[in-house]
Amino acid sequence: MSVSIRVTDVRKSYGDVRAVDGVSFEVNSGEFFGILGPNGAGKTTTLEIVEGLRQSDTGGVELLGESPWPRNPKLLPRIGVQLQGTAFFERLTAREQLHTFGSLYGVGPKRADEMLELVGLTEKAGTRVEKLSGGQAQRLSIACALVHDPELVFLDEPTAALDPQARRNLWDLLRAINETGRTVVLTTHYMDEAELLCDRVAIMDHGKILKIDTPAALVRGLDAPTRISVDSGNLSAADVTRVADGVAEVADDGAILTFTTRDPSTVLTALAEARVLNGLQVRGATLEDVFLELTGREYRA
Ligand SMILES: Nc1ncnc2c1ncn2[C@@H]1O[C@H](COP(=O)(O)OP(=O)(O)OP(=O)(O)O)[C@@H](O)[C@H]1O
Ligand SMILES: [Mg+2]
Structure with missing residues (x-):
């Protein structure tokens, strides 16, 4: 099995806050990997360092055999990134938004429209992004992250603003993507989501990974009532x-x-x-x- 991501003793502080405090993990190609932790655990900072959006203070990151920092254009077509807070182009409709994202990667409008359908936004195709609900905007940002069919997808709390039905639909979509061999890395603070979707879960708190294992093994290791x-x-x-x-x-x-x-x-x-x-x-x-x-x-x- 090949390794898609290798993170070695990564650290990042903001002033006195050690947001990421010596994190190491590997993600295998084709794996569904989750980072689970409460607010402020350091999930987003870790992800952004791996994605090449943020520089670590120390430590090493290897992403698909490349260094993501400084910004590495070779990686961009191979990875899809959904950020926790999404910024869209102003004044564009949902469809125009996806077409624009797609065209940046040389993807035609047909595929963009298929993605809109896949995330259940066809009805909102002509709606300007500022008029989408929180959950709809989140689904659009996921479609944007997937539009160029990347081999590795990063999703930062993708289901946070979704209603239960939309959450389940997204789980199905992510599973389907993973089943075609794509690697998926997701952060979540939902225990059930991590348990249901992930092959392996890293439990994170206060900038550190406390444990990494399959959900079943994590639970089995406990002597819980x-x-x-x-x-x-x-x-x-x-x-x-x-x-x-x-x-x-x-x-x-x-x-x-x-x-x-x-x-x-x-x-x-x-x-x-x-x-x-x-x-x-x-x-x-x-x-x-x-x-x-x-x-x-x-x-x-
Ligand atoms: N740009 C920044 N400047 C200063 N401090 C920051 C910045 N980004 C994050 N932090 C701090 O770093 C710590 C980790 O934040 P991070 O966003 O990585 O956590 P998280 O696990 O993604 O949390 P959440 O579940 O709320 O998204 C927090 O204490 C946060 O306040
Ligand atoms: Mg976060």
Whole structure:
């Protein structure tokens, strides 16, 4: 397997803030790689250094066998970049915007129109970009990043402003792109997104990568309890005490009652005996538990 990206001990400070504090990782060709972390973790700064948009203070970056800094024109047709804050050309419609981006790369208008369709913006083709909603603008910026069919795509929180349906559509699109052999690097603060899409995830906090692995391996490495939830209101206080019976912690948010336990069979048996399985959900460890274990604090995206 060839390596598409090699990052070695990259550092970047803004005054006293160590935005990127000794980051190293590799991304293989064809991989779907995620950088997951809360606000201010250093995801965007890392990505911009890898993309060649920002200079690191120290450390090395190799992108498709080239150095991305100083700005390397050889790389531009091979990579697609969607920035967290997107700037479009003023006063152009969505279609004109994509046609312009496409023409910069020698891509014809037909492909640009196909991209508009692919991100579900055909209806908005004639709308000026300043009149697009946040989610629509985000989808347009993703179309712009993909229009020249790059072999490596960088996406910085691509689903942040999308509604659930648009999010799922975008996940399908990104998966399809990845399945054709394209390498995808994405940042997100959504645990579920990272878990669902990525072959490997780097968990980042305070400028450092704490751990990199497949989502399954990250979760499996934990000795985390099981959470068992049922609808609140079905259980009397006495039931709750009996079900918990020293093997579970209980939390009730008024709608859902959650037992956190390392002995799920005892709790499930007690719930079944009390015939209060309405709304039953059983959840094992998630990436949120991994974050908690790595940092000692709850994950707040
Ligand atoms: N241009 C800048 N000038 C000064 N400080 C900056 C600049 N860009 C980022 N920072 C700081 O560097 C740190 C990392 O920021 P960065 O944007 O890389 O984080 P992030 O993980 O992308 O966060 P978010 O999830 O909010 O996008 C933050 O503390 C931020 O305030
Ligand atoms: Mg960011």
